[in-house]
Each structure stands twice: as structure tokens, then as C-alpha cells.
Amino acid sequence: MSTDLLIGRLRAGLGDKGVVTDPDILDSHRNDHATFCEAGVPAVLVRPSSTAEVQEVLRAATEYGVPVVPQGARTGLSGAANALDGCILLSTSRxxxxxxxxxxxxIAVVQPGVVNAELSRAVLAQGLFYPPDPSSWEMSTIGGNIATNAGGLCCVKYGVTGDFVRGLExxxxxxxxxxxxxxxxxxxxGYDLTSLIVGSEGTLGVVTEATLALRPEPEAALTAAATFMSIEAGIAAAAAVMASGLRPSLLEFLDGPTARAIQNYRDMGLPDDVGSLLIAQSDRGPRAAEDVAAIARICTEYGAVEVAEASDAEESKMLLEARRLVNPALEPLGATLIDDVAVPRSKLVALLQGIAEIGTKYDVLICCPGHVGDGNMHPTVVFDRNDPAAEARALEAFxxxxxxxxxxxxxxxxEHGIGKLKSRxxxxxxxxxxxxxxxxxxxxFDPANLLNPDKLFL
Amino acid sequence: MSTDLLIGRLRAGLGDKGVVTDPDILDSHRNDHATFCEAGVPAVLVRPSSTAEVQEVLRAATEYGVPVVPQGARTGLSGAANALDGCILLSTSRxxxxxxxxxxxxIAVVQPGVVNAELSRAVLAQGLFYPPDPSSWEMSTIGGNIATNAGGLCCVKYGVTGDFVRGLExxxxxxxxxxxxxxxxxxxxGYDLTSLIVGSEGTLGVVTEATLALRPEPEAALTAAATFMSIEAGIAAAAAVMASGLRPSLLEFLDGPTARAIQNYRDMGLPDDVGSLLIAQSDRGPRAAEDVAAIARICTEYGAVEVAEASDAEESKMLLEARRLVNPALEPLGATLIDDVAVPRSKLVALLQGIAEIGTKYDVLICCPGHVGDGNMHPTVVFDRNDPAAEARALEAFxxxxxxxxxxxxxxxxEHGIGKLKSRxxxxxxxxxxxxxxxxxxxxFDPANLLNPDKLFL
Structure with missing residues (x-):
């Protein structure tokens, strides 16, 4: 049968270590972290260890007409790395x-399977800085970050993954x-094919090497956190911070429902009727304290009922804790569907008001944390996974x-990509x-439509 | 005859104001600023005043099979805007x-014919900043800047044109x-088609609107200038400035031949045997003085024989004068062919040494100013335009x-692009x-190969 022939050919090219057919391992590689996203049953998982072996896999796939799904650490949130029936899963882990x-x-030159945190630490040891910091950075790979053009917390100052990709193999x-x-x-x-491939979710080719721009190591950071009694005040303060020229290295927003979920999860001393939280950071070392003081003044001016300014790294970490607790705090409340809309900052209040109306209309809880400095919000629909009617309403709200x-x-x-989840x-x-x-x-790039063929487009 | 039919159709669509056939005007629109670059004789010059009129022009071009050459202010340096025989020149001037x-x-939303300086001043009046600043910024258009992904002096801190283009029509x-x-x-x-079109030199489509990112207005800038007795010392100092994390808003280099040409053009008090000059700027307002002092210390440490630090805007302007005089100082020396190579900064010394050897080998003067912080040099071959043998040697050196x-x-x-000059x-x-x-x-994008068909590719 042709699958056996394909696997035989892959074994000949990659060796036994490079070809996995164990059904349990295949099963564990069917999905990324997207929820409500179908995944098929792969024929085989390959783990090439060189560019030449990747070429082997793609030549075999082309010859046998078998689709290939590239996978990094499968921490994506849109199903772009999900298997489809009979496919070759191509893992960059080796x-x-x-x-x-x-x-x-x-600059750094890396293979795609390098974990973001590993690279970040390696360059830091040489006094350098690789800024892109998706929340998954301790697990996700550079290849996956490139495939989704991953963002993160520091984008507001430093930009997204693509801003640091100079060249690709x-x-x-x-x-x-x-x-x-x-x-x-x-x-x-010539044409900028690098930017074309960044964010293409494994549909144009398999990245086997990336040349990344680095910066000098940033100075120490300090954090401020402000509590507002309304969404509007928090958003207005964020807009004022962005207009000030202060260049925060992080500017995060949590709406009332998110803040309340966190307060219920762990007592952070937030008022019951909290409207929103703003968390900001400056990483300008000796000047961070004055930046943080300026941000605090702006927040007070825009009606913050409480403003905390960290004076050292320890306090900074504490003030960031609310942001870190978003996922653990939402998890016990039910299943989640995480949106990833971005709007011009001037439309953020309209977005949040509209989301509240959507929550009411579909009778679901929608918590709204987000990267407010970039206008990029993660409205998260929370619902009871055991209630099919609630699930249907959640999908409609999403x-x-x-x-x-x-x-x-x-x-x-x-920043999450289209994958399978949003192609509609x-x-x-x-x-x-x-x-x-x-x-x-x-x-x-892919005339026979073999690379991640069921992703991105319907 | 078909040209008459074409022109008739264009007049019907664009009106008399939009269609120019005066041979003198056509002749004045045949070339951009590239030297030694052939240009054909256009059939007609059109000046559409709306997206709909651009559509009209391209529909007519497709129907008649006539090539279209988009033109901004024709300040490009690679011949990308040069006419070809029988073409429609499409000017964005209206x-x-x-x-x-x-x-x-x-953000700003602009039509392509807006002059860079005009936009820069308009946004500055609202406390905003559009950083891309090609040398031609007083004349060149945003559409032309996008077509070439134009750089400039401030790229070293702020990036190039493409870094500020968010969306296009x-x-x-x-x-x-x-x-x-x-x-x-x-x-x-989806795929990043915006980045694909940026830098495509009018070969993929005609940009009719651009959405550009702005920043808050920068603070006041101060300048430092340092004189070195060798190329190596100047390059080493530049590398140290870049490694320091100081983020200069400008970091320019002039090699000995360039510095001597300037000294001969106007007495700047430079020694006869000057090796190189470095000019740096910090635009961090109240902190610019300490930045400039730190840059001066680095230059001294790396062997600068003279370092000047400006203490106000007037002095800063004076220290930048040498950079501004590059073109006027080289002009009286002969015809010029301007290269635009960029190398990793670690290869700059090798580049400059190699260029000196090339100058000797081909018996031509090569002056080498450049944006040293980006590793982007403009080796300029200077030769006698009345001596065909010298011209041939200059082209070989180029x-x-x-x-x-x-x-x-x-x-x-x-940053200059391929155009016609470098397609080989x-x-x-x-x-x-x-x-x-x-x-x-x-x-x-262009299946019939009608958009700037003789550019970029051979």
C-alpha cells in the first residue's frame, strides 16, 4: 500500500530516528493549543535533522501526493499545526x-526548532537581546514564531517577530x-519574500534556517499598575501614555470581568466593582523610575483610583502578577475560546462596549485582556463545555x-494567525x-497544494 | 493608428488635464536621477487624479498591450522610473x-504623490513624526519612497520606509x-502583501493610497563629529557606538577620499591625511548631551584625533555640514556612479579595503560615504565623463x-533599488x-508583464 511505500522511502532518507509511526505518539501530535479545531489522523511523523532531510521529505510528499503539516512546539492557538488525515507531520524538533x-x-542564525527562551537566554549571555516574547516563549519555537509572526508583550516598544527576521532558508x-x-x-x-513567508503558517515552505536581528541588552525594567473604575478611563489613560512619547516596553490592559476573575482566583486587593487595570513597564534602566512616575501621573490624571509604582525588580514582578494570572484565573471558569482582534486604538472603547453587548446577547461571559498599546485584544469567551447550547452560543459570540x-x-x-480556526x-x-x-x-510556492493545504484558506 | 486610439481613450477617461503629449514635457520625464541608464521615448504621460482614473489607465494599457511606467518625483537612483519606448508614463503628481x-x-493616510517633506511637516505640526528621511526628502514622494523602500539617515534608529507602511491601496x-x-x-x-509591494519598484501594481505609521515627535537632537587617521579606527568606533546600546539617531561615515574632497571644496579644518570622519546624533532631548558625550568618549578611546560635541542646534547643524557637502564636493570632480552596497558591519573594513584595491586596479577615484550604523555604504566612482576609457573603467569598478x-x-x-542599473x-x-x-x-500580479516590464529583472 502506498503509505507503506512512502514510509519506507522516508525511513531510507531519514533513518529510523527520523520517522515515527507509533500511534500514541502520532495521536499526541495531532493538535496545537487551539480549542474547537478539528484535527485528522496523520500517516506518519517525521523529524528531519538537516535541510537535506527536509528536502527528502518534501520530495517524497510531492511524489506521493501526500500533504505535509509543519509543526514546531504546537503551542499555536489557531489550529495551523493540526494534522489532517493521512498527512506527514513534519516536526522541527531535531x-x-x-x-x-x-x-x-x-544577529543570530538559528534552526527553526530552537525554543524562543533558549535563544533569548543564549543571546543575553552575550549582552544581546532578542525581543519577541509570545506568552508561549518558554515552549514555542522560533520556527513556529515565524510561521505565525508571533507577537507578545514587548511588541508595543520593539515590534513583532517579523521585525526581527532578516533572512530565511x-x-x-x-x-x-x-x-x-x-x-x-x-x-x-528584489521582492521581500522573507516578509511573505513570515506569518504564512507553513503554507508556502518549510523554514530550515533563520537569520534574526538582535539588539543590545535592555536595561533594568520597572513596572506600574493602575486600577480604574471604568473601561473608558483605563483605555483613555493607555492612549495618553502612548501619545506621550514615553515608549513603554509593555502596556497591558485587563477589563473588569478579567480583573474580577483574577481577584476571585487570588486576592490582589482589587475592588469588587473594578472597571479595568493597566500595567505598564519601562526598561530604560536608570530612567525607568522617572518613566514609571510619569505613567503613574498620567493614570492618576485619567482617574485611576489606585496606582502602584515598583521601585525594584521584585515589586515589578508582583505588579505583573495580575497579568500572569489571566489564564489560570479563567481556566476554572469553563472552556475558553480566545479571540485576537486588533483595532486602531481610537476604536478600543467601541470594541469593548460592543464586546459587552455581544456577551449579553449570547449570554456568555467574555473576559477581555489585551495588549492595549497595540490595540490588540484577546476577548476570551468562557462557557460551560458540558452544555451544548452554551457552546453553540460561545461560537457565535466568538x-x-x-x-x-x-x-x-x-x-x-x-498575532495568533488564521490557521483552521478563523479561515471562515x-x-x-x-x-x-x-x-x-x-x-x-x-x-x-506550492503548485500541488501539499503544504498545510487545509489551513488559512477555506 | 493604435497610439492615437490609446490617447483618445485616455483623454476620454482622464480629461485633457490628465493626458500630456507635448514632446518637450515627455522628454523631461524620460529619466530619473540614475546616471548611465538608458531611457526610451514614451508615447504619452498621464496624470490621473483619482484611483478610478488609475484604473482607467491600467485597463486601457491592458487592452492595448502598452507598458506602464509609474513615476513619482523621479529622484530615484537606479533608473526604475525611466521610460521605455512607446510606454505610458503614469505620474502620481496629481x-x-x-x-x-x-x-x-x-497614522497618516496619503496619496502616493505627496512629497515626503510635506508629510513630515504636516505631521510635525500635530506633534507627530514620520521618520523615513531619504536625502531626496524635500523632493521625493511617498509613492516613490514606497516603490524603492527608501532608507535615509535616521534608519539606524528608526528603520526604513517599509517599517512605517501598514497598508496600501x-x-x-x-x-x-x-x-x-x-x-x-x-x-x-493572510500573507503580507504590503511588504511584497513595498520595494517592488512599480512592477506589481500602482499604489494609490498608503496608510503610514507615525511616532510621537522626537525630542531635540545634538551632534558629535570625530576625525580619525585611518578607516579602521573610524569603523571600529562606529561598531563600538552600535554595540553600546546608545541608539544614535544618525551615524554617518566619510572615508578619507570623501573627506579630502569636502576639505578641498570648503575649508573644514580637516587634516590633509584624514583617514575617516564619523558623525553621530542623538535625538533624546535632555539626554542628548550625555549620549553625545558618551559617543565622543568612545571615539576618543578608538583613536579619534579630534572630537567635537555640539551643545545646541546651531552647532549640530555645523557638524553635519560635512555630510551635507558630499554631493556638492564630489560634483566638480567629474561624473559619478553611486553604488549602494550593504554588508554586515563586521565586514566594513574588508569592504573599504577592497574598494581601495578596486580603485587602484581600475585607476578611478572611489569616494566612500555611507550609513555606517547600517553597514550601508555609497561607494561613488568618480571619473572624467569626456574620456571613454575612463568611463569604461568606472563601469567595471562599479x-x-x-x-x-x-x-x-x-x-x-x-536602499536605492535595482531598477535598470543593477538588474545584471x-x-x-x-x-x-x-x-x-x-x-x-x-x-x-501582472500576467501580461505591462508594469515597468524592463525593470528589476533582465
Whole structure:
């Protein structure tokens, strides 16, 4: 049977260590962290250890017409790494070497399976800084971060993953290798295929090497946290901080329902009728204290009922605790569906008011934490997973939030990607001409539609 | 005859004001600022005043099979805006409105014909900052800046044009309109077509609107200038400044030949045997003085024989004068061919040594100013335009510099683009697989190859 032939060929190319058929292991690799996202049954899991072995896998896939689903650490939230029936799962777990760290050129060259935290620590040891910090950074891989153009907390000052990707080595569906981009800080020779591949969710090629920009190590950071009695006051204070030119290295927002869930989970001394929380950080070392004081003044001016300024790292950590507790605090409340809309900052109040209305309409709890400095919110629909009617309402609310984001001039996904979870909404955001162009671009890279074929597009 | 039919149709769509056939005006629009770059004789110059009129032009071009060359202010340095025989020149000069400036969302929405300086001043009046500052900023348009992904002096801190482009409205060769990207700070829905179009030199579509990111107004800047007796010392000092975490808002380098040309043009008190000059700026307002002092200390440590620190705006301007005089100082020396190589900073000394050897080998003067913080140099071959043998040697030296840049892991163009001038070297930088992909991407956007068809690719 052809699957046996395929597996035989893969074993010949990759060796036994590189080819896994154990049903339990395959089963454990079917899903990423997205909820409510279907996943098929893979034929085989491959773990290539070199670019040449990735080429082998893709040549075999092309020859046998078998789809390939690239996987990093499967911490994604949109199902982009979910298996489909009969596919080859291509794990980058053995492509996990940091190939180079250059302090002089402020770059790192890595394989895709390197874990973000591992790279961040390795460069820090040389006085350098790799800013992109998705919440999953202790587990997620650079390849996965590139596939989703992952954001994080520090984007508000430093930008997203793509802002730090200078060049890529990519294996195409044909098995050919292409190098895009460059090692240099600037370069405009030809079309920017690097940016095209960043965020393409494994649908255009398999990244086998990335050249990443680094920065000098940041100075020490200090944190401030402010409590407001309304959503509007918290949002207005955040807008004022952004307009001030202070450049916070983190600016997070928690709405009332999120703050109350945290207070119920652990006593943080928050008032019962808390409207919103704002948490900000400055990482300018000796100047962080004055920045934090300026942020605190702005928050007070905009009606904060309580403002705390950290004076050292320990206090800073404590003030960030509320943000860290979002997931653990929401978990006991039920199943969650996490939205990822981003809107222009001027539309944030309208977004949050609209989300409250959606919650009422569909009779679901929607908690709304988010990266307020970027206008990127994570409205999280919480519901009883044992109640099918509640689940149906939750899914409708989840979609309504995306429609609201689009209506406000925003996007359905600021940093999590489309994957399988949001492909129904993609056409609405891109429009028919844009969608047609994107499909044709996909066909240039992957004419037989073998790379993650059930993702991104419907 | 078909040209008459085409012009008739264009007049019907755009009115008399939008269609120019005066041979003198056509002749004055044949070239951009690139030297030694052929240009054809256009059939007609159109000046559409709306997206609908651009659509009209492209529909007519497609119907008649006539190539279209988009033009901004024609300040480009690679011939990308040069006419080809029988083409339609599409000038964006009447698409020159600033449609929106939002202080709250820190964005501007503009038509492509808006001059960079005009936008920069308009946003500054609202306390905002549009950083990209190519040398041509008083003349060049945002559309042209986008077409070349233009750099400038402040890239070293703020990035290039593309880093500030969030979304585009683009008319395709078919006449269809596509909107790419977004108004929001983050967004990952689908492939990043915005970045694909930025830097595509008018070969994928005609940009009719751009949504640009702004920042809060920068604080006051101060400048330092240092004189070194060798190239190596100046480069080493620049590397140390970049490694220090100081984030200069400008870091420019002039090699000995350039510095001597300036000294001959105007007495700046530079020693006869000057090796290199470094000019740096910090724009951190009250903290600029301490930054400039730190930069001065680094320069002294690396062997500067003279270091000047400005204490106010007037002195800062004086210290920048040497950089401003590069073009006027080189002009009387002869014709120039301006290279635009960028290399990893660790290869700058090798680049400059290699360039000196190339100058000797081909018996031409090569002056080397550049944006040293980005590793982006503008080696400028100076020669006697009345001596055909000298011109031939200059062209060979020009190519040898690009080959050297590639050999050092760099790019043939950091910020000027490929256009017509450098298309011979593009294949070498991209490799066969990359080049084939780029051509196929071009065909997706422009299947009949009507948009700037003789540019970028050979």
C-alpha cells in the first residue's frame, strides 16, 4: 500500500530516528493549543535533522501526493499545526541548533526548532537581546514564531517577530531550497519574500534556517499598575501614555470581568466593582523610575483610583502578577475560546462596549485582556463545555467579536494567525481580489497544494 | 493608428488635464536621477487624479498591450522610473493629498504623490513624526519612497520606509483594486502583501493610497563629529557606538577620499591625511548631551584625533555640514556612479579595503560615504565623463564593488533599488530558485508583464 511505500522511502532518507509511526505518539501530535479545531489522523511523523532531510521529505510528499503539516512546539492557538488525515507531520524538533550568535553584527542564525527562551537566554549571555516574547516563549519555537509572526508583550516598544527576521532558508514543496533576505540591516534587492513567508503558517515552505536581528541588552525594567473604575478611563489613560512619547516596553490592559476573575482566583486587593487595570513597564534602566512616575501621573490624571509604582525588580514582578494570572484565573471558569482582534486604538472603547453587548446577547461571559498599546485584544469567551447550547452560543459570540473588529477597521487576528480556526473570516478581511491574489501566491510556492493545504484558506 | 486610439481613450477617461503629449514635457520625464541608464521615448504621460482614473489607465494599457511606467518625483537612483519606448508614463503628481492624520492612532493616510517633506511637516505640526528621511526628502514622494523602500539617515534608529507602511491601496495591471494590510499596529491575517509591494519598484501594481505609521515627535537632537587617521579606527568606533546600546539617531561615515574632497571644496579644518570622519546624533532631548558625550568618549578611546560635541542646534547643524557637502564636493570632480552596497558591519573594513584595491586596479577615484550604523555604504566612482576609457573603467569598478559586497555576505543595494542599473547583478544575489520565484510572483500580479516590464529583472 502506498503509505507503506512512502514510509519506507522516508525511513531510507531519514533513518529510523527520523520517522515515527507509533500511534500514541502520532495521536499526541495531532493538535496545537487551539480549542474547537478539528484535527485528522496523520500517516506518519517525521523529524528531519538537516535541510537535506527536509528536502527528502518534501520530495517524497510531492511524489506521493501526500500533504505535509509543519509543526514546531504546537503551542499555536489557531489550529495551523493540526494534522489532517493521512498527512506527514513534519516536526522541527531535531532542527534545534543555534548556528551563530554575532555580537558585532547583532544577529543570530538559528534552526527553526530552537525554543524562543533558549535563544533569548543564549543571546543575553552575550549582552544581546532578542525581543519577541509570545506568552508561549518558554515552549514555542522560533520556527513556529515565524510561521505565525508571533507577537507578545514587548511588541508595543520593539515590534513583532517579523521585525526581527532578516533572512530565511526555506525548502519549497518541490524540495528546492531558496534563501530569502539577508544578513545586513538593510537591503532592497528584489521582492521581500522573507516578509511573505513570515506569518504564512507553513503554507508556502518549510523554514530550515533563520537569520534574526538582535539588539543590545535592555536595561533594568520597572513596572506600574493602575486600577480604574471604568473601561473608558483605563483605555483613555493607555492612549495618553502612548501619545506621550514615553515608549513603554509593555502596556497591558485587563477589563473588569478579567480583573474580577483574577481577584476571585487570588486576592490582589482589587475592588469588587473594578472597571479595568493597566500595567505598564519601562526598561530604560536608570530612567525607568522617572518613566514609571510619569505613567503613574498620567493614570492618576485619567482617574485611576489606585496606582502602584515598583521601585525594584521584585515589586515589578508582583505588579505583573495580575497579568500572569489571566489564564489560570479563567481556566476554572469553563472552556475558553480566545479571540485576537486588533483595532486602531481610537476604536478600543467601541470594541469593548460592543464586546459587552455581544456577551449579553449570547449570554456568555467574555473576559477581555489585551495588549492595549497595540490595540490588540484577546476577548476570551468562557462557557460551560458540558452544555451544548452554551457552546453553540460561545461560537457565535466568538465570530461576532471578529465581525465587530472588522467593522471597526481592525483585523480578525493581531498575532495568533488564521490557521483552521478563523479561515471562515479571512475572505471578509481580505476581500475577493486580495484573497484571489493570496491563493495565486500560494500556488507559486506550492503548485500541488501539499503544504498545510487545509489551513488559512477555506 | 493604435497610439492615437490609446490617447483618445485616455483623454476620454482622464480629461485633457490628465493626458500630456507635448514632446518637450515627455522628454523631461524620460529619466530619473540614475546616471548611465538608458531611457526610451514614451508615447504619452498621464496624470490621473483619482484611483478610478488609475484604473482607467491600467485597463486601457491592458487592452492595448502598452507598458506602464509609474513615476513619482523621479529622484530615484537606479533608473526604475525611466521610460521605455512607446510606454505610458503614469505620474502620481496629481494624487497628492494627505487624506488623514490621526494623532490618536498615530497614522497618516496619503496619496502616493505627496512629497515626503510635506508629510513630515504636516505631521510635525500635530506633534507627530514620520521618520523615513531619504536625502531626496524635500523632493521625493511617498509613492516613490514606497516603490524603492527608501532608507535615509535616521534608519539606524528608526528603520526604513517599509517599517512605517501598514497598508496600501494598489491598482493591479488588470485595473482591479486591492487593499493590503491594515490600519492597526499588528495584524497577521493572510500573507503580507504590503511588504511584497513595498520595494517592488512599480512592477506589481500602482499604489494609490498608503496608510503610514507615525511616532510621537522626537525630542531635540545634538551632534558629535570625530576625525580619525585611518578607516579602521573610524569603523571600529562606529561598531563600538552600535554595540553600546546608545541608539544614535544618525551615524554617518566619510572615508578619507570623501573627506579630502569636502576639505578641498570648503575649508573644514580637516587634516590633509584624514583617514575617516564619523558623525553621530542623538535625538533624546535632555539626554542628548550625555549620549553625545558618551559617543565622543568612545571615539576618543578608538583613536579619534579630534572630537567635537555640539551643545545646541546651531552647532549640530555645523557638524553635519560635512555630510551635507558630499554631493556638492564630489560634483566638480567629474561624473559619478553611486553604488549602494550593504554588508554586515563586521565586514566594513574588508569592504573599504577592497574598494581601495578596486580603485587602484581600475585607476578611478572611489569616494566612500555611507550609513555606517547600517553597514550601508555609497561607494561613488568618480571619473572624467569626456574620456571613454575612463568611463569604461568606472563601469567595471562599479560592478566590482557590487561583486565585493556579495562576496562579503552583503547586498548589491541597501536602499536605492535595482531598477535598470543593477538588474545584471540581481540573479547573482537571489540565486536561480529565488529569481524564478520572484518572476512567478510578478506574473501573479501582472500576467501580461505591462508594469515597468524592463525593470528589476533582465
Amino acid at each position: 532542527l534545534n541548533r543555534i548556528l551563530e550568535i554575532s555580537a558585532e553584527d547583532q 526555506v525548502v519549497l514543496a518541490s524540495g528546492e531550497v531558496v534563501r530569502t533576505g539577508r544578513r545586513t540591516a538593510k537591503g532592497v534587492a 465570530g461576532a467579536v471578529m465581525n465587530l473588529g472588522l467593522a471597526l477597521g481592525g483585523t480578525i487576528t493581531g 473570516w479571512l475572505a471578509q478581511e481580505l476581500g475577493p481580489v486580495g484573497l484571489a491574489l493570496q491563493r495565486q501566491v500560494k500556488a507559486v | 494624487l497628492n493629498r494627505i487624506l488623514e492624520i490621526s494623532a490618536e492612532d498615530q 494598489v491598482v493591479l495591471a488588470s485595473g482591479e483594486v486591492v487593499r493590503t494590510g491594515r490600519r492597526t499596529a499588528k495584524g497577521v491575517a 560592478g566590482a564593488v557590487m561583486n565585493l559586497g556579495l562576496a562579503l555576505g552583503g547586498t548589491i543595494t541597501g 547583478w540581481l540573479a547573482q544575489e537571489l540565486g536561480p530558485v529565488g529569481l524564478a520565484l520572484q518572476r512567478q510572483v510578478k506574473a501573479v
